[in-house]
Amino acid sequence: MARIPKPAIKKLVKKYFEANITESGAEEMAAILEEEAKKMADFAVNNAKKNKRATVTKKDIQEYIYSKEN
Numbered sequence: 001m002a003r004i005p006k007p008a009i010k011k012l013v014k015k016y017f018e019a020n021i022t023e024s025g026a027e028e029m030a031a032i033l034e035e036e037a038k039k040m041a042d043f044a045v046n047n048a049k050k051n052k053r054a055t056v057t058k059k060d061i062q063e064y065i066y067s068k069e070n
Helices: 006-017 023-050 058-069
Strands: none
Touching (some): 006 023, 023 058
């Protein structure tokens, strides 16, 4: 079970797409987002460590996104 709250997913879908989403749809989206967030965090933490930092920065996150595009 994902830790991202389903109500937050429902609000995002409603806000940006003016649509509703089922409980199961929100649960699935939350689970997928959480998995992607784990991958992003792992990359960012490793990138920070590689650069001898203990803190993840905006640049670490951006580098993860860039690495997925290429």
